Amino acid sequence: MLYPKNKYQPEHFRTHEFFQLLHFCREEFGLFLEAYNPASVERRLLKMMDMLRVSSLPELQESLKGRTNPRQIFCNAFVANITQLFREPQSLLFLRSHIFELWRHQPKIRVWIAGCSTGEDVLSMAILLHEHQLLERTVIVASDINGQALKKAQHRSIDLAKFKEAEEAYRLVGGTCDLLDYGIRSQNKFTFHPGYTAQVQYLEQDLYQTHPLGPFDLVWCKNVLIYFQSNFQFRIIEHLTEPLKTKGFLILGEQESMGFSKQENRFRQADYPAKAYQKIW
Numbered sequence: 001m002l003y004p005k006n007k008y009q010p011e012h013f014r015t016h017e018f019f020q021l022l023h024f025c026r027e028e029f030g031l032f033l034e035a036y037n038p039a040s041v042e043r044r045l046l047k048m049m050d051m052l053r054v055s056s057l058p059e060l061q062e063s064l065k066g067r068t069n070p071r072q073i074f075c076n077a078f079v080a081n082i083t084q085l086f087r088e089p090q091s092l093l094f095l096r097s098h099i100f101e102l103w104r105h106q107p108k109i110r111v112w113i114a115g116c117s118t119g120e121d122v123l124s125m126a127i128l129l130h131e132h133q134l135l136e137r138t139v140i141v142a143s144d145i146n147g148q149a150l151k152k153a154q155h156r157s158i159d160l161a162k163f164k165e166a167e168e169a170y171r172l173v174g175g176t177c178d179l180l181d182y183g184i185r186s187q188n189k190f191t192f193h194p195g196y197t198a199q200v201q202y203l204e205q206d207l208y209q210t211h212p213l214g215p216f217d218l219v220w221c222k223n224v225l226i227y228f229q230s231n232f233q234f235r236i237i238e239h240l241t242e243p244l245k246t247k248g249f250l251i252l253g254e255q256e257s258m259g260f261s262k263q264e265n266r267f268r269q270a271d272y273p274a275k276a277y278q279k280i281w
Contacts (some may be wrong), residue, residue, distance in 0.1 A: 017057045021045075024061050029071040031145075035208050035232035048077040074096070075146045080194035080227065083117045085158065086124045090224060091251050094274035095125075096174055099218065099249055100132045109138040112216045114141040114207055114240060115224035119153025119197075125220065126196040127182060128173070135196070141212050143203040156183070156192040162192050201207075209235055214243025223253035232254045237261040241279065250277045 010228040025031045033041055049055065052063045052073075081085055086092060113121050122142045123139045129135040142149050158166060158242055167179050183192040202210055207224060219240050225233050250258075250267065252275040258264045267277040 002193045021057050021061055024064075025074070029074060030206065030209070031071075031074070032208055033227050034204075034233075035178070036146075037227055037229055040227055044080075048074070051077055072146075072148055072223055076148055078248060079146045079149070081117045081145075081149050082202070082223070083120045084162070085166040086122045086173050086175075086253050087120070089169065090254075090271075090273040091170040091220075091222075091275060092124065092128060092173040094251075094271045094276050095128060096132070098271070099276075100128075100134060101216055103134055103137075103217070104132075106217070107137060109134060110141070110216045111138060111218045111220065112141045112143070112212060112214075112243065113221060114143055114211075114221040116144050116150070116202075117146070118149050119156065120158070121157065121220065121222060122153060122197060122200055124173075125190055126200070127170075127175075127192075130196060131175075131177070135199075138199060140197075141203060141216075143205040143207070143212060145206045147204045150204055154197070154202060156194065156197055159188045159189055160185065161187050162205065163273045166190075207239055211239040211243050215245045215248070216243050217245055217248050219244050219247055219248070219250045219264070221250070221252055223256070224254045225252065229255065233259065234261050241266070244279050246279055246281060247281050250279070252277075 022033050045057070049057075049060050052060060054060050064074060067073055069256070089216060111125065113125060116122050116149060119142065121271050125140060126135060129138050142150070142153065144153075163179075163185075170179050183190055184197070205212065206269050207221075208228070221240055225236060228236060237258060238261075244250060249270065252258075254275060258267060258277060266279055266281055268280055270276040270278040
């Protein structure tokens with residue numbers, strides 16, 4: 001069966017049917033698409049229309065209504081799950097050289113990884129904490145808007161084809177052990193031992209609307225802000241910084257900053273390459 005090719009252009013995303021879809025997503029799924037970068041919304045909706053084989057936004061809305069678990073289908077297609085083990089080494093090196101040293105004698109440590117996607121940041125953090133004898137004292141809260149991504153995160157696995165890349169990234173952040181010792185290799189997967197995530201709490205949560213209960217010593221949020229419009233980024237920064245302890249650290253993605261957030265004067269930039277900010281009051 002042939003389906004009509006999607007002919008939507010940018011102007012179609014300024015029509016009444018587009019705003020009807022925004023209202024539908026807000027009311028039915030609790031998702032505020034208005035907060036996202038418009039070009040990103042358009043691109044992802046077009047991708048979703050192709051995936052569901054519909055040719056208009058009203059058809060997309062009706063298609064979603066008629067499916068089991070439509071919110072999860074929408075999130076799977078809309079949310080970008082782009083991540084990898086030991087990404088953005090400057091931030092991880094700052095963890096090793098500075099933050100972990102501050103935590104050396106701290107009896108309890110709480111870390112929030114916001115927008116954890118399929119769990120690569122969680123595993124990276126856990127392995128480095130383990131190497132500094134801090135893991136047993138640490139509780140990690142890992143949150144994401146996409147429940148299916150969280151389920152994958154709990155499997156603690158990566159494709160074996162990505163393992164060499166992970167080993168190289170591990171070396172760049174000062175890793176000296178054999179990464180193979182951290183898990184079990186199968187035919188097409190590498191699965192990390194369960195002990196590294198034993199104290200991880202996985203939480204399905206929309207960062208735009210709320211945050212987990214603090215306080216946290218570290219909030220780690222990589223490459224989430226870039227998908228939002230600047231006037232909506234301020235609200236997310238408030239949610240990231242509110243549960244953070246005084247003298248705690250916020251670490252953002254390489255292309256992100258606190259910008260002109262109202263929270264900026266409550267922080268000092270602890271390390272520019274690492275995009276690390278420390279809360280001062």
